[in-house]
Amino acid sequence: MQERGGAVRFTVRVQPRAGRSKVDGVHAGALRVRLSAPPVDGAANEALIVLLAEQLGVPKRAISIVSGATSRMKLVEVEGVTAAGVRALAAQH
Secondary structure, three states, rough: OOEEEEEEEEEEEEEEEOOEEHHHHHHHEEEEEEOOOOOOHHHHHHHHHHHHHHHHOOOOOHHHEEEEEOOOOOEEEEEOOOOOOOOOHHHHH
């Protein structure tokens, strides 16, 4: 996890087509997120952004997928949160 200029970058491991969308803790150094959306036409990426925005209390425009848009492992950048905030989210689940 990297903090820089008011934003935090961290790795997310996505599991699409799950029963429901939720943050599911940390696995192998990455935040594990289960998404009910399928990995088709960017639906899972959009669901990831919506879920993270809700959980972290930031607008959707504050979240961007820096790399891995077509992969299960993604590098996500969130503006307006701290690394401690992201760690607290991971610890809740």
